[in-house]
Amino acid sequence: MNKYAERINRLRAKFEDSGIEALYINSVANVSYFTGKKGNDCSLYITADEAWIITDFRYEELAQSMSEWLSFYETGAGRNTLSFIESREERKIGIERSYLPLDLWLRFTAIEGKEFIPVHGLVEKLRDVKDAEELELIARAAKIGCETFDYILGFIKPGMTEKELATEIEYQMKKRGAEGLSFDTIAISGAKTSMPHGVPSDKKIETGDFVTMDYGCLYGGYCSDMTRTVAVGQPTQEMKDVYNIVLKAQLNACEKIHAGLTGIECDALARDVIAEAGYGDRFGHSLGHGVGLFIHEGPSFNQRYDAPIPADSVVSIEPGIYLPGKFGVRIEDLAIIKESGIINLVDSKKELIIL
Ligand SMILES: [Mn+2]
Structure with a gap:
């Protein structure tokens, strides 16, 4: 059985607890998780003993290449998602409450004799724990980020704009094999660094500025993230x-985080240090988020996540202090969480670099 079929089986094991006989999946990342391909314009329908990919002629060959674990329902010529759902026997059908378009929800719920049950996080919980191949792809994406940082240290000069810097970071990642960005590059300078998610502008980098660069790329569909x-x-x-x-x-945090600690405990490892130094109210975001097919996924290091962090999850470690009108500092690594500690995928220098 291939790994996608195994993933589908692990999903099925959760149907009973969720009170569903089938799950309709339309989020791009979740479709990708069960197909190994970027799941644009495709959706899936999983039952206890069947698994379908629903898409149109353009993806015919792609869908057929998955025939080992997915049956293909071709849409077009009066056949669509709605007609597929109508043709099914299952009555209790789960939908992804965070992703189903309202338009589809209205059409689905107009079908008689079926109950649509919004579910949350079924596939996402599976995705929290990465297999060896996923870890390898994330590590590769992270390495592209590190190599880009090494290059960019020699590129930053006073007088260049934030946009120029951001563009160069993106170009250098793509040149090194990235297939895209995992999110819009943040490259900000001076007083703007007090904005955790500031947007690069035509502002010129000046002598005496802090420059914060927060960026990541996609490799094999998986994200990286570093600051x-x-x-x-x-x-x-x-x-x-x-x-x-x-x-x-x-x-x-890097030294003491390990699998089994709760997200709250992990978050506190950094937050307490910042609070003791008197800046507790200037660290207003969480310590870290899971990274995988999505740039923000589970599990999380924050003040509410009271579940244990599972081994082989991948989480960012990114404390910051932000002083409005003055400057901000954030340092972010990306780590594989193990029982014994972390494997840090970002090895770029962290001690203050003065260019
Ligand atoms: Mn991040």
Whole structure:
């Protein structure tokens, strides 16, 4: 049995607890998880003993290449998702509450004799734990990010704009084999670094600025994510002090996180260091998020995630301190979580770099 069929079986094992006889899957990442291909314009329908891919003529060959584990329902000429669902015997059909378009929900629920049950996180929970091949793809994506950082240190110069820097980061990742970006590149400077998700603009990088770069790429469909903050020219004492607090928090988390701790406990490993230094209210986001087919998935390091973090999940470790009107610092690595600790996929230098 191939790994996609195995994944489908693991999903089926959850049907009974969810009170469903079938699951309709239309989120691109979740379709990708069961097909191994980018799941655009395709949806899946999984029952206890059948698995269908629903798509049109353009994807005929692709769908047929999956015939080992997926039957193909070709849409077009009066056949569509609705007619497929109508033709099915299952009565209790799960839909992905976070992804089903409202339009489809309205059409589905107009079908008589069926009950549509919104489910949440069934596939996502499976995706939290990565297999060896997935870990390899994420590691490769992360390595492209690290190599790009090495290159970009020699590229940053006062007078260039944030947009120029962001564009170069993206070009360098693609040149190194990335097939795309895992999210819009953040490259911001000076006072703008106090905005955790600031957008690159025509602002020029100036001597004395912090520059924060938060970026990642796609490789084999999987995401990477990393952040570094560097100084261009001599930073002030306050900039150095704040940087070193974030660094201390980040290192403490990297050293002590392991599978089995809850997301709350992991988050506290960094948050407590920042709070003790007096900046607790200036670290307003979570410590980390899962990364995989999506840039933000499970599990999470935050102040609410009270479940144990599973081994072989991949999570970012990214504390920050943000001082409005002045500057911000964030340092982010990406780690495979193991029982014994983490495997850090980002090996770029973390001590303050002054260019
Ligand atoms: Mn991140």
